[in-house]
Amino acid sequence: MTRSERNLGAPGAVLPGSPAEPPPVQGEVMGDGGSAAGTARSRLRRARPVIIGALVLAVIVLLNLLPGPEKDDRPLSPGNPAPDGARAVAEVLAAQGVDVVRATSYEDALAALDGGPATLFLNDAQAYLSAAQVAHLSEEADLAVLAAPGARQLSALDDGFEQLGAVPFDLGDDEPGLQADCSDPDATAAGTLSMTGTAYSGILECFPTTIGGTEGGLYVTSADGSVAVLGAPGILSNEMMPDEGHAALALGVLGSFPTLVWYEPTGADVVASGEGIDPLTLLPAWVDHLLVWLLACSVLAMLWRGRRLGPLAAEPLPVVVRAAETAEGRARLYQDSGSVAHAAANLRAATLARLARRLRVDRSATPVEVLDAASRQGGRPRIELERRLFHHTPTTNRELVLWAQEILDLEKEIPS
Numbered sequence: 001m002t003r004s005e006r007n008l009g010a011p012g013a014v015l016p017g018s019p020a021e022p023p024p025v026q027g028e029v030m031g032d033g034g035s036a037a038g039t040a041r042s043r044l045r046r047a048r049p050v051i052i053g054a055l056v057l058a059v060i061v062l063l064n065l066l067p068g069p070e071k072d073d074r075p076l077s078p079g080n081p082a083p084d085g086a087r088a089v090a091e092v093l094a095a096q097g098v099d100v101v102r103a104t105s106y107e108d109a110l111a112a113l114d115g116g117p118a119t120l121f122l123n124d125a126q127a128y129l130s131a132a133q134v135a136h137l138s139e140e141a142d143l144a145v146l147a148a149p150g151a152r153q154l155s156a157l158d159d160g161f162e163q164l165g166a167v168p169f170d171l172g173d174d175e176p177g178l179q180a181d182c183s184d185p186d187a188t189a190a191g192t193l194s195m196t197g198t199a200y201s202g203i204l205e206c207f208p209t210t211i212g213g214t215e216g217g218l219y220v221t222s223a224d225g226s227v228a229v230l231g232a233p234g235i236l237s238n239e240m241m242p243d244e245g246h247a248a249l250a251l252g253v254l255g256s257f258p259t260l261v262w263y264e265p266t267g268a269d270v271v272a273s274g275e276g277i278d279p280l281t282l283l284p285a286w287v288d289h290l291l292v293w294l295l296a297c298s299v300l301a302m303l304w305r306g307r308r309l310g311p312l313a314a315e316p317l318p319v320v321v322r323a324a325e326t327a328e329g330r331a332r333l334y335q336d337s338g339s340v341a342h343a344a345a346n347l348r349a350a351t352l353a354r355l356a357r358r359l360r361v362d363r364s365a366t367p368v369e370v371l372d373a374a375s376r377q378g379g380r381p382r383i384e385l386e387r388r389l390f391h392h393t394p395t396t397n398r399e400l401v402l403w404a405q406e407i408l409d410l411e412k413e414i415p416s
Contacts, residue, residue: 042338076123076147076236078102078262083239089250090262098255103263106133113140118259123147123233128265131156137263138227143256147233148198154229159222160202161229164211167196167218177244178218182206186252187219190245197232207232219249228253340400344393351389351407358414378413385410 072079078090103109120141135156138144177192187206205217218231235246375382394400
């Protein structure tokens with residue numbers, strides 16, 4: 001800002017003989033020139049999307065934190081009525097007089113097994129229990145049915161069980177199921193299975209299959225029949241129960257004793273056993289799919305950002321921008337922010353500076369001296385010039401446009 005503009009915009013300038021003191025002309029406007037309430041409303045309008053998003057996020061978090069109705073959606077859970085649940089087999093066993101006890105912890109399972117003859121169904125898909133815990137539960141139960149256990153959990157058993165691997169085929173509706181082909185009465189009563197799973201080797205192998213040249217079966221028992229490994233636990237699900245001999249095998253094995261202890265371990269049952277538990281087994285199953293999806297997104301992002309965009313375009317500096325473009329851009333900024341008072345103050349200061357140059361007054365002239373010279377050269381009364389330049393401040397965009405045209409007409413009346 002030049003010295004003349006500072007002098008022209010000096011506050012406290014008074015026109016001699018005027019009925020009232022004119023308001024000070026601001027050569028430099030601080031802020032946006034508006035009131036505090038107007039500034040707050042403008043900032044609230046700009047921040048409205050962020051505020052709405054924060055409120056929606058807060059509502060979602062609050063709904064997730066509020067306690068809702070307990071829903072049993074764990075696979076092969078005796079209380080889950082979904083297709084992957086096992087509520088059907090649990091209710092049928094209860095209707096046949098079997099006391100189905102759902103253990104919620106390792107200690108509860110041991111306490112339930114001490115009550116009398118009982119069958120243990122251990123569904124530890126995430127391998128939370130150690131080999132010692134599995135062996136202890138198997139010793140306490142009259143019949144322990146292990147649902148697709150891992151190789152580590154079988155290592156403490158003395159019955160020669162060994163995990164072979166997944167059965168590498170899928171049985172269709174028009175393909176014959178796996179035949180029992182063993183002397184176990186429950187497997188013989190079932191006849192066939194149409195469900196694939198994990199094959200195991202042991203003393204008595206039912207529903208035989210071959211994995212990597214080694215023979216095994218989907219249902220394997222120990223020599224005394226006190227431990228059974230069910231490599232296809234999906235036959236217990238509500239969806240698969242009506243197929244082939246699934247119901248016969250499930251009801252025959254799990255209903256062998258008056259009490260059935262249904263135990264699904266959780267992360268709270270994990271103990272530091274020193275057996276080198278894989279921490280990945282403690283993660284939910286959807287983490288694997290999420291990692292694959294993130295890997296694919298990362299590759300796509302690298303290809304997107306790393307593709308060749310061609311040679312760089314050289315541009316000479318400094319860049320010359322037309323004055324009209326600069327003025328239009330600045331005007332749009334004032335319009336978007338609603339700074340009418342700020343724009344009016346800048347127009348007033350610029351008008352006085354141009355009038356001073358046109359009238360050839362001294363660079364240190366005050367607004368009073370500029371108005372006196374304009375009144376003498378233009379022929380308009382000084383009171384009228386004072387009223388149009390100082391006493392009228394537009395408050396809307398429409399008033400700003402009309403007022404700018406008026407002061408432009410005043411400027412054109414001054415001969416150069």
